[in-house]
Amino acid sequence: MVSFSNSTLELLSIHNIGNKTNGDELTISKTVTDISDERLKDMLLRYFSNAFSTPEYYHFTSSNDDHTLNPLFKFADTIFNDTDAFHLNTVNIAKHLFETALHPQIKPGDLFVAYFPDVVIDEQITKAIGIFKSEEKDAFLKLGEDPKHMSLAYDDGISINKMDKGCLILNTDGDKGFRVCTIDRSGKSEALYWKDSFLKLKPASDEYHLTRNYLDVCKNFVTTQMEQEYEMNKTDKIDFLNKTVDYFKHNEAFDEHSFLNEVFEDKDVIKSFNKFKTAYVNESGIELEDSFEISGQAVKKQSRVFKSILKLDKNFHIYIHGDKELIEKGYDAGRGKHYYKIYFDEEA
Numbered sequence: 001m002v003s004f005s006n007s008t009l010e011l012l013s014i015h016n017i018g019n020k021t022n023g024d025e026l027t028i029s030k031t032v033t034d035i036s037d038e039r040l041k042d043m044l045l046r047y048f049s050n051a052f053s054t055p056e057y058y059h060f061t062s063s064n065d066d067h068t069l070n071p072l073f074k075f076a077d078t079i080f081n082d083t084d085a086f087h088l089n090t091v092n093i094a095k096h097l098f099e100t101a102l103h104p105q106i107k108p109g110d111l112f113v114a115y116f117p118d119v120v121i122d123e124q125i126t127k128a129i130g131i132f133k134s135e136e137k138d139a140f141l142k143l144g145e146d147p148k149h150m151s152l153a154y155d156d157g158i159s160i161n162k163m164d165k166g167c168l169i170l171n172t173d174g175d176k177g178f179r180v181c182t183i184d185r186s187g188k189s190e191a192l193y194w195k196d197s198f199l200k201l202k203p204a205s206d207e208y209h210l211t212r213n214y215l216d217v218c219k220n221f222v223t224t225q226m227e228q229e230y231e232m233n234k235t236d237k238i239d240f241l242n243k244t245v246d247y248f249k250h251n252e253a254f255d256e257h258s259f260l261n262e263v264f265e266d267k268d269v270i271k272s273f274n275k276f277k278t279a280y281v282n283e284s285g286i287e288l289e290d291s292f293e294i295s296g297q298a299v300k301k302q303s304r305v306f307k308s309i310l311k312l313d314k315n316f317h318i319y320i321h322g323d324k325e326l327i328e329k330g331y332d333a334g335r336g337k338h339y340y341k342i343y344f345d346e347e348a
Helices: 038-052 071-081 083-100 189-199 207-229 234-250 256-263 267-284 296-305
Strands: 011-017 058-060 109-121 124-134 138-143 152-157 165-170 179-184 201-203 253-255 291-293 309-312 316-319 327-332 337-342
Touching: 011 083, 038 109, 038 124, 038 165, 038 179, 071 083, 071 124, 083 109, 083 189, 109 165, 165 189, 179 189, 189 201, 207 234, 207 253, 207 267, 207 291, 207 296, 234 256, 234 296, 253 256, 256 267
Parallel strands: none
Antiparallel strands: 011 109, 058 179, 058 201, 109 124, 124 165, 138 152, 165 179, 253 291, 309 316, 327 337
16 A cells, blocks of 8 residues: 655656657756745645555566666665765656657657655655656636736646556565556557556566466466366356355465365366466466465455356346355247346345
8 A cells, every 4th residue: 555645746757758750859957846836835745646545566577587687676776875965866667768769649748757755655655756747738718817907818738636657666676676556548459568668567466466377377277278188158157257256255365275176176177277287387478376465455356357246148237246046047949048036035
């Protein structure tokens, strides 16, 4: 959990990043930005901090997995050790972004680099550097100040209620590449440059990613491998997915032995899962552990993709949250249609 509740924005530099591929230019500010106005500072702090209330953590890395070779790690490390070098290294950050954002569909925008001396993470105060890129402008109206003759004008500007792209570099876990969180609202393929080319990040080995990774493996095993190996109808598949999510929701810590016996039960199924898990890890490169603290945040986010909906033609959607034994499937020869019979105690 990252908290800005008692934080201050101490330094800010702004540069404009064009698209080099399209012939745009890089415009560098000569000095830091004046943020002495307290209202402006409060608005900026709100703009920069809103996106990181419940972050996922990453570490800087490089092509050979050496985080010290990552340019962003070097620039951030220099700033953390000497704030007098802040503006010079924001220029270096801007140049690095300009050289890596080469896809022709990448939009130009304003780059904000901010320094926070007192961000709180896990109840500890630490320094932080924020890097934010604003690509979209919103139209807004301005009323004239003369009460006798009300005038109306318009302009384009940056909305402080939404962030296009951003990252927060925290001065913790420096030996692993710092703790970094990132956000990218675009969701487009060309926007992958932000995380993969510009920042070069890898997931941190924390409970969030360990929880998410294990849930991903389970979901893929149930929806692909089990379907191929065993006779399963849709209610069986949903039942396994529900039991998986229930385990993670109702336990604070994950233990692989108890999980496998509680969810999959059958020895042959457990053996098949272990084989699938090994192949999945080797192919994807994700990290898994057989015991870890469960992240409630990761469970909440991942459970959204665990489909517990039984879709019947275009007429009915049945949400299954509990005992599959209360659902009975059959075939009505007279009507020539399949049916489900559902048993319950009371109607809500």
